[in-house]
Amino acid sequence: MKYVSTRGGIEPLEFQDAVMMGLADDGGLIVPRDIPNVSDCLDDWANMSYPQLAFEVIRLFATDIPDEDLRDLVDRSYIGVFDSDPEVAPITPVGDRFVMELWHGPTMSFKDVALQLLGNLFEYILAARGGKLNILAATSGDTGSAAICGVRGRKGINIFVMHPSGRVSPIQERQMTSVLDDNVHNIAIDGSFDDCQRIMKTLAGDLEFKRTHSLGAVNSVNWARVLAQMVYYFRGVFELRRLTGCDSIRVSVPTGNFGDILAGWYAMQMGAPISQLVLATNDNDILSRFFNSGGYSLGEVHHTPAPAMDIQVASNFERYLYHKVGEDPDRLRTLMEQFARTGSLEIECDSPGAVDLSIEAGSASTDDILAAIRTCWESNGYVIDPHTACGYSVVGVMAPVGAAGPDDSEPTLCIATAHPAKFPGAIERATGEDLAHHPEIDALGDLPTRCEEIGNDPQAVADFIVRTIS
């Protein structure tokens, strides 16, 4: 499998080079040149364990890693790592829906599913090639701790994680800053998540700096993140077929940087029988406005109870747009340049009010989020976190129980992206009860922490990196 850039400015790459490059050197995103069709494999895959399935999906894209090595990488990422072991993505019926709990990993968000694998991949590639890697990451809350957990203590790797100062939950902050390994460096940026992501892209776009300091990426600009996440969409299809007998499902996905849902979209292109993806945002609704109108235009960042989705510029959107405009890098570049200049871009809808018939989109206000947490708890005795609640709320508005429609017979899978104990304040605000606990999270309060405060300035971050690694 070869990889190219959405902006057309790099030579085709193999998988391992794509993983190490992170952001494409021409400022675009790395995408696979072909999307394999796996319709003929689905019956074989349906009864596999999660690690077996992950191996089958990933090997189609990681063709430069020998099967034996890949099997070992996948096993080390998914066996004995999730507290739901041997299952990685268990599904629970909740009312008339199904919830896929992707928060059983070590940092209790779905980000662990991809970042456990990515940590192992980096180590594998560096062991063969030698050299060092300095990872620069931007986090809206959960990527940071999951990435840190994936690479802490690993030889040859340093990680620098920028989070927006005071804008991640206190628990998310402690999950990052209480990791004191020598190779882990937390940075609190005086700005928003979008500012952190801009600094990351600025430094990764400075090719001289990127090469000199072997800069790598763990954000979902890194193709391996999206790839690892495709696996659980296939898993969801197979499990729901077992549980309901239905051959096709609808999946609701809370969305910030468009990484998770993009993995679902790729799975659909590969032949996974998903009839529709439901894209759910919070008040930061740039993506839901886009899918309902074709217009992608920047707004102000709103702070919501679902902070990991308090994002305006969704980096993976560029990958989707590339496919949407016929994989034409010139057209894509024109659109992205226009967006950079004016803060908006527009494309034509497939039909009035729908950019893509396979993606239905909506947003959940803060009241909607709290109401969804409360309703789900009161009706089902099941606590969802505020991000999961966005998907739960939006899909509820779209298909009220008993509505007649073509989707009615299809089971709905809601992707649960974090353990509710990461957001106890929102759970208490919604339900009036102190329901959200996890022993590891409760223990965080007592741990010592380390973090560097830096202004909203790429140069200041670059200086800190150079100072730290020299």
Ligand SMILES: *Cc1c(COP(=O)(O)O)cnc(C)c1O
């Ligand atoms: C990162 C995150 C999201 C958003 O995922 P994207 O891939 O950025 O769309 C949703 N919920 C939680 C809990 C997250 O950490």
